[in-house]
Amino acid sequence: MPAPAEPGVLPTERHSLTLSLVATFAVGGLGLTWGIISGSRVMVFDGIYTLAGIVLTWVSMLAARAAASAPSTEFPFGRNAAIPLAVTVQGAALLGTAGYGAVDAVISISEGGSATSALQVMLYGLVCAAASLVVMLLLRGPARRSDLARAELVSWRAGVLLSALFALGGGIAVLMASNGMTAVAGYVDPVLVIVASAVVIPMSLGLVRDGVRELLEAAPTAALSAAIDEAVRAGTAAGLPADRTLPPPIVRATKLGRRVYVEVDFVVQQDSWTVSEEDDVRRSITAHLDGLGYRVWANVEITTDAHLAAD
Template identity: 50%
Template structure:
């Protein structure tokens, strides 16, 4: 990696840790307030929102540990480093968020079956509005702090889900207040659990996306389309410049690391090590312009089986 690339990576890591720390503090403040307020007001939607937010503290802490592990240098025990810690943390976040939503949905159904909740609609409206503004501001702040981090994106997904949940509570509280002025005021007891079910349905896709993203990297899937297109363009330019045949290109992203393998099958007695190094340098130098820790392997061989 070039000196500029190392500086960019170090800056990204610092920004990533600022995101995780800010998310940790934000979750503590909002989650504690929601749980206390929800218990006092007997509002299941508030308690759920608070528990969901407080769960983010453990997840943010896990992400912070993953960030530190991924940034550690390769060692004898871990010769390729610990980049897998990043997709593992993303996967855990998605699974934990999914479990929280499932628990909330089951609890809401039980509340409906038991006859509803006596939560104040004014409390729901006030909390929902304050929480939505708080969560939305955190999303904006986190997006500014880190733009090239899987862990930061996972945190932002979580806070975006929190914003949606809070907006649902706000709308529900307003609807409940309006319902109290009609002949259907008796239905107000179902507003609170109904809000939880609606919120769960709205954000259900978010944990699925996180789990899929984590699994994709752990299973060595292809990197994002824009990164893959850049790799293909760099390899194609080198192939054209040196008159080489179409190579076999493999690539995958694991955390901050990008693995690229390029194999050219060439005729016998046409290439030596010096010429092969020129091809390697033409590809590797360009790949190091990408915002990743690039581990690239470029090989020229006369044996088809070795390329495969």
């Protein structure tokens, strides 16, 4: 059964992406400017990593708009795939940025380290950690209802961890320099970049994995699958007359952005069900699936041919 016409971009999603865009420009601009002036590789890396988020957030906003558009002749099922595609692109871009930073840091170490002021690195880390934490907390609510907001939340969570590492590493370098270990302190800046890259890479891989799984129409998460099974069970029970029963159904489902596709097949005996009775069961199951909080495209079939149900 087709889903209803798509509404516009979710207000909370649009506000979340706008907030992330503005915050990204502010924090990224600060990091890049401060890093160039101080000569700090780690600040420049963080600034570029953050400013790259402007393009990625813009891509997310385009994806949200595309996914919200109504089905058309050219796209009869809508364009919900734009959301996991944007999530995958965001993860891949963050992965590339982390890889570049790690290579640059290795080059810096091979050249004898960096002469960056450790105090400036520490102060920069504290300022950015506080700013990133505020944005992350503001995105927590919307991230529960939007994959795009969740991708932004992952980026800002990484920002909090990175900035905290910068502050900690800068503080350690300050202590080293004050105790006459200036040469060793010079390696703190590139080492921090390598550590930061190691923090970003698992998060980035997680985004790529989740996006690709949806694009390949993998089964939903265990929690969503359990919710679908329960909705089908409850909907079946509610749609049956008191004197009728149905065998356990074959349920298949996949999630694509905000859309969940569900197919429910029952195999019954020949001439045991009418079309109107099938419609009653279909309406009941669909009504229960609509309570999942997604745009559900449900197909409920009662058939006498087990081969049709297995296809």
